[in-house]
Structure formats: C-alpha cells, structure tokens
Amino acid sequence: MDxxxxxxxxxxxxxxxxEILFDSDGDIMLNRGAVLVLTDIPASSFQLQLLKxxxxxxxxxxxEAGEIIxxxxxxxxxxxxxxxxxxxxxxxxxxxxxKTRSQLKMYGCLAGDDLKLExxxxxxxxxxxxxxxxxxxxxxxxxxxxxxxxxxWNGLGTDFTVTHSEENVxxxxxxIPALDFYVNxxxxxxxxxxxxxxxxxxxxxxxxxxxxxxxxNKIDKEKRSLIFSSSIKSGTxxxxxxxxxxxxxxxxxxxxxxxxxxxxxxxxxxxxSAVARxxxxxxxxxxxxxxxxxxxxxxxxxCFNYGEIAKDNDQPSKFYNQSFTLALLTEKPAxxx
Amino acid sequence: xxxxxxxxxxxxxxxxxxxxxDKLRYEALEDLERLKSEISIIDFQVSKGLKDKNILNSLLAxxxxxxxxxLKNLRNQKDELKILLDTLPALVYFxxxxxxxxxxxxxFLDFSGITQKExxxxxxxxxxxxxxxxxxxxxxxxSVIEKGKFFFNVEEQLEKNGNIIWVHTNxxxxxxxxxxxxxxxxxxxxxxxxxxxxxxxxxxxEIAEEGEKIxxxxxxxxxxxxxTPLNGxxxxxxxxxxxxxxxxxxxxLKNLRNxxxxxxxxINDIFTYSSLEKEEVKPxxxxxxxxxxxxxxxxxxxxxxxxxxxxxxxxxxxxxxxTIKGDPQLLGLILRNLYSNAVKxxxxxxxxxxxxxxxxxxxxxxxxxxxxxxxxxxxxxQYKDILFGSFTQLDTSSTKTYQGTGLGLAISKKIVNLLKGxxxxxxxxxxxxxxxxxxxxxxxxxxxxxxxxxxxxxxxxLKEFSVLLVEDNLINQKITSLTLEKEGCQVNLANNGKVGxxxxxxxxxxLILMDIQMPVMDGLEAxxxxxxxxxxxxxxxxxxxxxxxxxxxxDKEKAIAxxxxxxxxxxxxxxxxxxxxxxxxxxx
Numbered sequence: 001m002d003x004x005x006x007x008x009x010x011x012x013x014x015x016x017x018x019e020i021l022f023d024s025d026g027d028i029m030l031n032r033g034a035v036l037v038l039t040d041i042p043a044s045s046f047q048l049q050l051l052k053x054x055x056x057x058x059x060x061x062x063x064e065a066g067e068i069i070x071x072x073x074x075x076x077x078x079x080x081x082x083x084x085x086x087x088x089x090x091x092x093x094x095x096x097x098x099k100t101r102s103q104l105k106m107y108g109c110l111a112g113d114d115l116k117l118e119x120x121x122x123x124x125x126x127x128x129x130x131x132x133x134x135x136x137x138x139x140x141x142x143x144x145x146x147x148x149x150x151x152x153w154n155g156l157g158t159d160f161t162v163t164h165s166e167e168n169v170x171x172x173x174x175x176i177p178a179l180d181f182y183v184n185x186x187x188x189x190x191x192x193x194x195x196x197x198x199x200x201x202x203x204x205x206x207x208x209x210x211x212x213x214x215x216x217n218k219i220d221k222e223k224r225s226l227i228f229s230s231s232i233k234s235g236t237x238x239x240x241x242x243x244x245x246x247x248x249x250x251x252x253x254x255x256x257x258x259x260x261x262x263x264x265x266x267x268x269x270x271x272x273s274a275v276a277r278x279x280x281x282x283x284x285x286x287x288x289x290x291x292x293x294x295x296x297x298x299x300x301x302x303c304f305n306y307g308e309i310a311k312d313n314d315q316p317s318k319f320y321n322q323s324f325t326l327a328l329l330t331e332k333p334a335x336x337x
Numbered sequence: 338x339x340x341x342x343x344x345x346x347x348x349x350x351x352x353x354x355x356x357x358x359d360k361l362r363y364e365a366l367e368d369l370e371r372l373k374s375e376i377s378i379i380d381f382q383v384s385k386g387l388k389d390k391n392i393l394n395s396l397l398a399x400x401x402x403x404x405x406x407x408l409k410n411l412r413n414q415k416d417e418l419k420i421l422l423d424t425l426p427a428l429v430y431f432x433x434x435x436x437x438x439x440x441x442x443x444x445f446l447d448f449s450g451i452t453q454k455e456x457x458x459x460x461x462x463x464x465x466x467x468x469x470x471x472x473x474x475x476x477x478x479x480s481v482i483e484k485g486k487f488f489f490n491v492e493e494q495l496e497k498n499g500n501i502i503w504v505h506t507n508x509x510x511x512x513x514x515x516x517x518x519x520x521x522x523x524x525x526x527x528x529x530x531x532x533x534x535x536x537x538x539x540x541x542x543e544i545a546e547e548g549e550k551i552x553x554x555x556x557x558x559x560x561x562x563x564x565t566p567l568n569g570x571x572x573x574x575x576x577x578x579x580x581x582x583x584x585x586x587x588x589x590l591k592n593l594r595n596x597x598x599x600x601x602x603x604i605n606d607i608f609t610y611s612s613l614e615k616e617e618v619k620p621x622x623x624x625x626x627x628x629x630x631x632x633x634x635x636x637x638x639x640x641x642x643x644x645x646x647x648x649x650x651x652x653x654x655x656x657x658x659x660t661i662k663g664d665p666q667l668l669g670l671i672l673r674n675l676y677s678n679a680v681k682x683x684x685x686x687x688x689x690x691x692x693x694x695x696x697x698x699x700x701x702x703x704x705x706x707x708x709x710x711x712x713x714x715x716x717x718x719q720y721k722d723i724l725f726g727s728f729t730q731l732d733t734s735s736t737k738t739y740q741g742t743g744l745g746l747a748i749s750k751k752i753v754n755l756l757k758g759x760x761x762x763x764x765x766x767x768x769x770x771x772x773x774x775x776x777x778x779x780x781x782x783x784x785x786x787x788x789x790x791x792x793x794x795x796x797x798x799l800k801e802f803s804v805l806l807v808e809d810n811l812i813n814q815k816i817t818s819l820t821l822e823k824e825g826c827q828v829n830l831a832n833n834g835k836v837g838x839x840x841x842x843x844x845x846x847x848l849i850l851m852d853i854q855m856p857v858m859d860g861l862e863a864x865x866x867x868x869x870x871x872x873x874x875x876x877x878x879x880x881x882x883x884x885x886x887x888x889x890x891x892d893k894e895k896a897i898a899x900x901x902x903x904x905x906x907x908x909x910x911x912x913x914x915x916x917x918x919x920x921x922x923x924x925x
Contacts, residue, residue, distance in 0.1 A: 156393070157400035158407070187395030200392065240396055242389065245382075282381030283374065 004125035009038075010048045011125035012136045014081035016303030017112030017275040022293035037301040039268055039329075045142040047072045050124045052132040058088050062095025065135060070100045072137045077145040079138070079270065079327065080108035080309060083122045084131040086218035088168040089307060090230035090319040092133070097316055105140070106317035107147045107327035109272040110217070110229060110307035117194050117217060120306070144330035146263050149310035149323045150255040152248030153213055155203040155239040162236040168228045169220070177224035182216070185240065193219050197226070198276045198306065201321050203241035204232065213241060215276065215321040217306050229307050230319050243280035243322070249288050252324050259326070260295045266328035269293070271302030274322045278304050292326055338375045341368050428504070428525040431511065434518060436460055436478050478508060481521050485510045491528070503532040556611060563604055564886035565810060568908030571597045572816025575911075579823075601908065602677075606744040609670070613751040617890045618667070620756055622779060625665035628653055631690050634672040641680050648687040656694050657705060662779035667752050671760075672707060674745035675772045679711035682770070686712025701781040704758075710771040716764040724762060725750040749774070792912075795919045800825040802847040807837035807863065808884070809855040813907065817850060817884070820911045834863025841867050846879055848918070853885040853896065860885070861899040868900035880921060884909070 004011045019035040049068055053061050069076050082089050089110055097104055111120035122134045138145055160181075164172035173181040183190055186200060197216025204212045218227035232238075271292060278285045293300045308325040311317040348365040352358050422429050422442035430441040438456045446453060449464065456464055461475055481488050488508040493501050506525040510518045574594050582590060612618050631651045635642075642649050672690065679688045691708040698704050716724065725746045753760040756776045764770035804826050808814045818828040829846070831837035835858040837851065849867070851860040864881050871877055883896040883904045893904045903917045 157396050158403045185396060185399050186392045188392065196392075242393065245385075280385070282385065283377050 001123065001125050001128070009125060010046075011123065012048055012079070012081075012134060013123045014083075014109065014111040014134070014303065014305075015113055015121045016109075016305055017115050018278060018304035020271055020273065020289055020300070020302035020304070022269075022289070022300035035301055035303075037268065037299060041138075041143060041331075045139040047135075047137045048124055049135045049137060050122065050127045050129060050132060051135070052127075052129045053084055053087065054131070058091040059095050062092040063099050065092070065133065066096040066099025069096065069104070069135065069137050073139040073141070075140040076100070077105040077138050077140040077143075078108070079136040079145065079329075080106055080133055081111050081122045082108070082133045082307075082309075083111045083120045083129055084133075085110075085117060085120060085306070086168075086227045087131065088229065088231060089309070091167070093309065093317055093319055102316050103311075104317060105145050105147070105311045106309050107145065107270065107272070107311070107325065108309040109303065109305035109325075110309075110319075112275055112303065112305045115195055115198075115275065117306070138329075142332055142334075144265075144332050145327060146330070147310055147312075147325060147327040148255060148259040149308060149312045149320055149325040150252050151213055151320070151322050151324075152243065152251040153201065153203065153241045153322050154244050155211070155241050157240055159205065159237050159239050162232055162234055162238070165232050165234050165236075167231050169223075169225050170228065170232050171223060171225040178226045179219055179221070179224040182226060190219075190221070194227075198274070198321075199243070199279050201241055201276075202228075202232075202238040205237045205239070213321045213323075214238075215274075215307070229321070243276070246281060246284055248277065249281065249284060249291075252288050253291055256292050256295060256326070263328060264296070265330050266296045266298050267331050268329040269296060269298055269300040269302075270327040270329070271300055272308045272310075272323075272325040272327070273302060273304050274308060274320075274324070275304040275306065276322050277324060288324060296328070338372065338379075341372050341375065344368055345372070426526075428523075428527075430456075430523050431520060432478065432523070433520040434482055436475060436482070436521075438464060439520065478521060478523075481508050481510050482518055485512075485518055491532075494525070502527055502529045504528060556608070562886075563600070564907045565813065567597060567600060567604075568886065569810070569812035569816065571601070571908040571910075572813070572820070576816065576819055597908075606748060610744045610748050610751075612890055613748060613755070615890075618752070618755065620664040620667055622662050623665060624660050624662050624782075625668075626659060627657055627661055627692060628659060630665055630669060630672070631692060634669060634676055635688075635690060637673060638676055638680050642688070645680070645684060647680065647683060647685070650687055650689040652689060652691040654691075654693045657692055657703070658780065661703070661705075662781065663776065664756065667756060668707070668776065671749045671752050671774060672709065674749045675709035675774075678745060678772070679709050679713065679770070683711040683713030686769070688712075695775055698777050702777050702779055704775055704777050706773055706775045708771055708773040710769065712769045715766045715768045715770050716762065717766045721762060721764065725760065746772075791919070791923075792915055794923060795915050796824050798922060799848075799915075799918070802826060803844065804828045804848045804850065805831060805837060805840055805844075805846040806850045807831045807834060807855070807860065808850070808852045809833055810852070813852070813884075820914075824911075834858030834860055834866075838863045838866045838870070841879070842870060845875065845877060849879055849881045850884050851881050851901065853883055853887060853892065860901075861895060864896075864899045864901050880918070882914070882917065882921075 001011065019033065021035040021037075049065075051061065051065055051068075056064070069078060082092070093106065096106070111122050113120040119130050121128055121130050122132065123129070124134060160174050162170050162173055162178075163175045164170075170178045172178055176184075179190070179193070182188075182197070183193070186196070188196055194216045197219075201213045201215035204214055206212070212230075214228045214230055214232060216226045217229055219225070220227060269292070271289060273285070273289070277288070281288065289300075289302075306321075308320045308323045309317060310320060310323065310325045310327075345365055345368040348361050348368065352361050352365075355361055419442075423444075425442060426444055428442070428445040428448050430445050431439045433439050437458050437460055439458075441449075441453065441456055446456070449456075451464060477488055477490075480486070487510075489506070491503065491505050494504045504525040505528045506523060508521055508523045511520045511522055513519050570593070574590060574597060577590055578594075609618075628651075631653060635649050635651060638649075641647075676688065676690065689708070689710045691706075691710065693706050693708070695704040695706050750760050753774045753776065758774055758776035760772075760774040762770060762772050799821070804821060806814060806817055806821075806828050808817065808830070809832055814830055818830065821828050829840065829844075831840050833855040834851070837849065838858070840846075841849065851864060853860040860883060867879065867881065871879070880903075881901045883893075883901045884907055885892055885896065885904065886907045896904050903921050905913060905917060
C-alpha cells in the first residue's frame with residue numbers, strides 16, 4: 001500500500017478466495033497469491049472511496065454511500081467490493097439505490113479470505129477495512145460499465161418454510177432451529193459450516209415464480225441460526241440446491257455468447273466468480289473463465305469470492321450467490337465539438 | 338482418454354522407427370500432459386462425487402421421508418374430508434373443468450342412486466340417463482367455469498323415485514394455487530319442508546293482505562254509505578235552521594245537529610286512527626299563531642261550554658313567541674280531543690287550556706308543554722295506564738253515561754309520538770284531570786306571508802262563477818245547490834260524469850263540484866276526460882273539486898291524480914267549501 005501511495009497510484013483492492021488473470025499469452029492463471037491490473041483512467045472520470053461500516057446500520061451506510069455516488073457524477077456507475085461477513089449486503093445495495101437512481105449499474109463482490117470465512121478485507125492505497133466497502137465511482141459518460149451474471153444451480157428435494165428470521169439472520173426453519181435443521185438435512189458436521197454452506201445454498205422461491213440463491217456465510221452456534229448476505233423473511237419458501245456439475249459451464253457458455261453478441265466492445269474485464277463454482281467444477285473452472293476471456297481478448301482480472309453484485313438486464317443491481325459475473329470497462333470516445 | 342492412450346502407444350512404438358524422434362517425443366509429452374489433465378478431472382469428479390454422495394443421499398432420504406409423511410397426511414386429510422362430506426346432509430359434488438364428475442358425497446350418491454365408481458369421469462347426461470334434473474344445469478356450470486362466478490339458485494329437482502323436491506343449490510369455481518379454475522364444487526340442500534313452510538307463510542300473508550284490503554274496502558264503503566245520508570241530514574238541518582222555527586222546533590233541530598255532528602266525529606276518529614295506523618299521516622312544518630290555535634280550539638266547544646255553564650280559561654305563557662312553526666292541524670286535533678274529553682267529563686267548574694315553554698332543545702327549537710285541565714270527575718289511579726290505548730273508555734257498561742269511540746286519546750298519543758313529543762295525565766278520582774303533551778316547535782324562519790281567509794272575497798268571486806254540480810244523489814244535489822245559490826251562485830246540474838263532461842263541452846264552467854261514485858261514468862273518469870279535452874281543444878283550466886263520501890287518503894290521492902284540484906269529504910259545511918276555494922283560487 002505504501003508503494004502505491006509513493007507512486008501516487010490509486011488502489012482498488014480486495015482479498016479473495018482465489019485470484020484470476022488472463023495473461024498476454026492467452027493463458028489463464030489461477031493462484032493463491034495476488035493479481036494486479038494497472039489501468040490509466042483520467043482522474044476526472046473516477047473517484048475512489050472507502051467507507052467503513054463501523055456501528056452504522058446498513059440503512060445509514062447504504063444511504064451515505066448512495067449520497068456520495070450521486071453527488072460525484074451526473075451519470076455514475078460503480079465497481080465495488082464489500083467486506084464484512086454476516087452483513088446484509090443486499091440491504092446496503094437497496095439503500096444505495098434509494099439515494100441514486102434505481103437503474104444504477106453496480107458490479108463487484110463480497111470479498112473472500114481463502115475459504116476461512118473469518119475475515120475478508122477491502123482496501124485502497126491509504127485505508128483498509130474488514131467491515132465496509134470500496135467504491136470505484138465512474139463517470140458513465142466517459143467510462144462505460146456493463147455486465148452480466150449467470151448461475152446454474154438446481155433445486156433439490158421438497159419445499160421448506162422459514163418460520164422465524166430477523167433481517168438476514170434465519171433462526172427457525174419449519175419451527176426447528178435453523179442450524180440444526182441444516183446440519184440434520186444435509187447430514188453434515190456443524191464444523192463443516194459455514195464453508196459447506198457456500199456449496200449448498202438455499203433456493204428461495206418467489207411468488208412470481210422466480211428464485212434467488214442464498215449461501216450461508218456465517219453461523220451463530222449459540223443462537224443456532226444461519227446468517228446470509230441478504231434478508232430472508234419469515235414465511236419464505238425455499239428448497240436446498242446443489243450444482244449439477246459441469247452442466248453449469250454450458251449455461252455460462254450460452255449466456256456469455258448472448259451477452260457478447262450485444263456487447264463486443266471492452267477495454268478491460270473484471271470477473272467475479274463465486275468460489276462455489278470452483279468447488280463444484282474443479283479444474284474445469286478454467287474452461288468457464290477462458291470462454292469469457294477469449295471472446296473479448298482484452299485483459300481480464302478477477303477473483304473467487306463469497307458473493308457477487310451485478311445488474312443483469314433490466315433488473316436493478318442485486319446481490320447474488322453462486323454466480324459467474326462479468327463486468328466490462330470501456331473508454332468512451334470524447335464527444336466531437 | 339482412451340484415444341490419448343492409443344495415440345501415445347503409437348508414438349512410443351514408432352520412436353525407434355522414425356528419423357524424427359524428437360518431434361514424436363515432444364508430441365508424446367503433450368499427450369501425457371493432456372492425460373494428466375484428464376486424470377485430474379477424473380480425480381476431482383471422484384472426490385467431489387464422494388463428498389456430494391453423503392449430502393445428496395441424506396437429502397434424498399429426507400425428501401423421501403417428507404414425501405411419505407406428506408402422502409400419509411394427504412391420505413388422512415382425504416379420509417377426514419370424506420367422513421366430513423359423507424356426514425353432511427347436503428348433496429356435494431366436485432367436477433373438473435370439463436364438467437366431468439370427480440367426487441361426490443354419500444348424500445349425493447344416495448340421491449342419484451349410483452356409486453362413486455359409476456360417477457367418476459362421467460358427465461351429467463351419462464350419469465342421469467333415465468331421468469334428468471330439471472333446469473339447464475350444464476349451461477350454468479359452464480358459465481361458472483368460464484366466468485368464475487358463484488351461482489345460487491332455488492329450484493325444483495326430480496328424485497330417482499320421480500318425486501319433485503325443492504333444493505337450494507350453490508355452485509362455486511375451484512381454483513388451484515395460481516388462481517386457474519380447475520373445476521367446480523356444487524352443494525345442494527333439500528329445502529322442500531322449508532319451501533312448504535314458506536309457501537304457507539306466503540299464503541297466510543296473502544290472506545292477511547287480502548283481509549287488509551277487505552278492511553280498507555269496508556271502510557271506504559262504510560264511509561260512503563254513512564256519509565252520503567249524513568250529508569243529506571246535516572245539509573237539510575242547515576237549510577231547516579234558516580227557516581222560521583218555533584222554540585220547540587229549534588230545540589229538536591239542535592238535538593238533530595248535535596247527534597249528526599257526533600256521528601261525524603265518530604267517523605272522523607275511525608278514519609284518523611286508521612290513517613295513523615297505516616302511517617299515512619306526515620307532519621308538516623308551518624308557521625302558526627299559538628294564541629289563535631288555543632282560541633279556535635276552545636271556540637269549537639263554545640255551545641257545549643255554555644250548555645254546561647263551564648268557564649273556559651286560556652293561559653298562554655308570554656315567553657312563547659306569538660308565531661311559531663309546527664303542524665297546527667295535528668296540534669289542533671290533539672287539543673280538540675283533550676278539550677272534548679274535558680268538556681265531556683266535567684259538569685261544573687273550569688276548563689283551562691295552557692301552553693308553557695319547557696326548554697330550548699336546540700338553538701332554533703323550543704319544547705312546549707300544552708295542558709288541558711278540568712275540574713271534572715277525574716280518573717281512578719288503576720286506569721291511568723290504559724287510558725291511551727285504542728277504544729278505551731273507563732265506563733264499559735252498556736248503559737254508559739259518556740258517549741264516544743274511545744279513540745281520542747289513542748289518536749292523540751299516536752300524533753304526539755309522530756311529532757316526537759310525550760303525552761301524559763295527572764289526575765285524582767273525583768278531583769279533576771290535567772292532560773298534557775309536549776312537542777318541539779321550531780323558531781326558524783317564522784316570517785309568514787299567510788294570506789288570511791276572507792270569506793267575503795271568495796263569495797264575491799263565486800257570484801261571477803258558473804258552477805256545475807255533478808252529483809247523482811238527489812238530496813245532495815238539492816243541499817249543495819241551495820247552499821251555493823243562497824250565496825248568489827248560479828248552479829247547473831248533471832246526474833253523472835258522462836252528462837257532466839258533455840255539459841262542460843257545451844259550456845265552459847268555472848267551477849265543477851264532482852261526486853266520485855256515480856252510475857254511467859264516475860267522477861274520476863269524467864275529470865280525466867275534461868282534462869284531456871282542455872289540453873287538446875281549449876287552453877283553460879276549470880277548478881274541479883271532488884265531493885266524496887269516501888274520505889280515505891287513497892281516495893283523495895286518486896282524485897288528485899285524476900286531475901282534480903281539491904277534495905271535500907261529505908258531509909261538508911259550506912264554510913269548508915269556501916275555505917278550500919279560497920285556498921285554491923285566491924291564495925294560489
């Protein structure tokens with residue numbers, strides 16, 4: 001961080017559960033070290049902001065972030081990374097969107113910590129926090145930001161109902177303590193959690209027939225509850241879910257090709273991949289990443305993480321689990337005089 | 338992987354035979370790398386499979402357990418539902434959206450005489466082959482499925498034994514969790530007994546209504562039959578009074594008039610009570626002079642007071658405004674009833690009529706208490722509670738001293754209730770009575786532009802009027818024409834409505850006095866014809882006054898509806914006719 005300060009370079013950084021780099025030779029590099037991409041964005045076209053959540057509620061935090069984003073540019077868009085396992089990230093996003101316009105483009109992730117699920121970090125060249133977020137606010141009139149997201153997980157077994165919850169903390173499922181319910185149904189050890197929760201998320205069923213995947217990222221052994229990155233209301237109906245294996249690669253391929261057809265221009269790509277995808281596909285994760293990289297053939301940097309943020313089609317920006325999320329950065333030509 | 342191994346084998350076998358061993362070695366190494374990659378994928382799949390196996394097995398087992406439990410619950414619910422449905426005495430059935438029977442309860446199967454198996458999957462006409470329910474059921478059910486609306490009906494149904502029963506049927510759409518209509522449920526109750534009871538009730542009601550009509554007809558006829566001769570008696574007495582009579586004859590005539598007036602008051606009481614019972618009387622709000630109301634009431638009994646040498650006192654509290662708003666006719670009726678009783682039951686002493694304010698109920702409303710106090714025989718304590726009942730007189734013996742229907746106080750109480758007031762009595766046996774009532778009177782908009790009745794004015798006008806009297810009764814013809822001619826009017830006669838109409842076509846009379854019940858053509862039809870004639874042929878309007886012995890409210894309404902301008906019940910006093918004509922001609 002000191003070196004970056006010394007050279008006057010702004011740093012937009014996040015810890016992860018694995019790093020991704022598509023190098024100049026056309027090879028995919030995955031490692032447990034660090035990857036770095038240097039980009040030359042005019043200072044007038046971006047603002048880097050780190051905000052610490054401290055004791056703020058997600059409402060206040062989200063609205064403060066939203067206010068900063070709104071004030072900076074007439075048409076802003078945002079690359080972001082959150083730290084703070086067990087925090088309600090979806091609520092923060094909702095509050096940002098209350099302050100900005102509902103169609104604000106946001107892409108990013110919930111930072112990882114190499115599957116320890118203890119402490120993830122986000123940082124700039126000056127500050128670092130394990131409970132907050134960094135925002136790279138872009139002037140959308142000069143730097144285009146666009147993206148897509150896809151999942152592929154399938155529901156398993158019968159439906160259950162959340163019978164007691166508060167915000168993102170689920171304490172009872174079918175009137176049984178949530179932690180006991182989860183451990184009993186999957187026949188796992190309590191010690192396997194929360195890590196195994198990344199692979200077997202709940203598939204939340206909405207009344208309009210759509211669904212969302214929600215992965216556990218923290219547990220409360222004392223209160224026997226499961227903690228997620230998004231609110232899950234009492235009465236929510238869900239089933240367990242699992243990856244169908246390599247089939248998810250096929251789904252990604254279809255979606256990437258369709259997205260490429262409409263968005264062929266890019267100068268830099270960010271890839272946010274749920275770590276669960278790597279756990280589900282093993283060495284074949286390269287295939288999925290390479291598919292995206294070779295389509296655009298521009299520098300690609302990314303990471304495996306515990307949750308993704310994306311704006312998919314006409315939907316507002318949302319928090320996702322188990323997703324393959326791409327964000328494309330494009331320098332827009334200056335308007336002719 | 339097999340292909341890679343074959344390729345590798347071929348390359349190793351060719352290494353000694355080729356002149357380019359390095360190239361082959363390089364390709365073999367590439368194959369080995371691919372092999373390693375494939376093996377790592379297989380390794381991953383195996384270890385992932387092992388890891389997932391436990392979890393997925395557990396989930397599968399639990400899901401299977403859940404499904405088994407759900408199935409068991411479903412079976413239990415189905416059994417419970419069947420018991421419940423079979424216990425219901427109503428006929429219950431379910432049909433799918435194609436209107437095929439799906440399920441029916443015991444009562445339905447018993448009613449239709451078929452089994453559940455015979456019923457399932459079949460349509461109405463397949464199930465009820467030998468006989469069909471009455472009514473277009475399939476169309477109704479189709480509309481329930483198409484429109485999703487409930488259907489309620491009471492209808493006749495044919496039982497399997499051919500008996501007709503009455504059923505109340507409800508058909509409702511059945512929707513799935515997405516709201517799509519997947520069928521219908523029908524529920525029918527046998528209401529034959531209830532229907533029978535309803536019919537009996539309806540019949541009883543019709544009988545009662547018919548009885549009520551008969552009563553009304555009787556009252557109308559009685560009114561006509563009593564009033565017509567009474568009109569003659571009173572009219573002739575009036576005329577007789579204008580002739581030279583000696584004292585004895587004057588005395589007889591007076592008795593004749595008293596008896597006639599008494600009879601009129603009895604008939605009037607009966608009709609007033611009947612109107613109040615039928616709630617036909619509607620109070621009006623009209624400004625009136627309080628002092629005049631009391632004075633006029635006492636004035637009506639002037640002769641009787643003189644006869645008994647009773648003193649009359651009127652005590653009007655000065656704080657009551659001279660003009661106030663209420664229904665002077667109804668108030669006058671109550672006061673006359675109370676005063677009449679006081680005169681009737683008092684032999685010596687004083688009758689005092691009083692009006693005092695009680696309180697301001699609102700800013701514009703004053704509660705006034707009217708009292709009629711006498712020094713008469715008073716009322717024993719035990720009778721006070723029944724005083725205001727209908728047809729009540731304290732002396733019920735056949736040789737009772739005091740005449741009357743006993744309706745006066747009942748009428749007064751009904752009117753006071755109608756005016757939102759209270760009525761009561763304070764009395765001691767042999768020590769006089771004080772009857773009182775309170776009514777709220779309005780102080781709002783008291784300015785009146787009342788044109789005071791001026792008999793002279795109307796008589797002057799009448800002298801210039803041509804008058805046609807349409808009347809079939811000879812005595813009534815004489816009385817009415819003599820009364821009017823005495824005031825200087827020229828009166829022509831017509832014996833029935835037809836002649837009356839013809840005469841009006843020949844001479845445009847200013848005033849027509851029209852009887853209602855007449856042979857050939859009644860007064861109502863004649864009036865209608867006259868009005869049609871006026872409308873189509875001439876632009877004028879003659880005043881037509883009904884003179885009828887039928888005094889019920891509906892008789893008046895019929896007369897006005899036929900086109901008449903006013904209504905007088907026979908027997909009438911000349912003064913009443915003049916007042917009516919004044920109101921019609923001069924006031925309007």
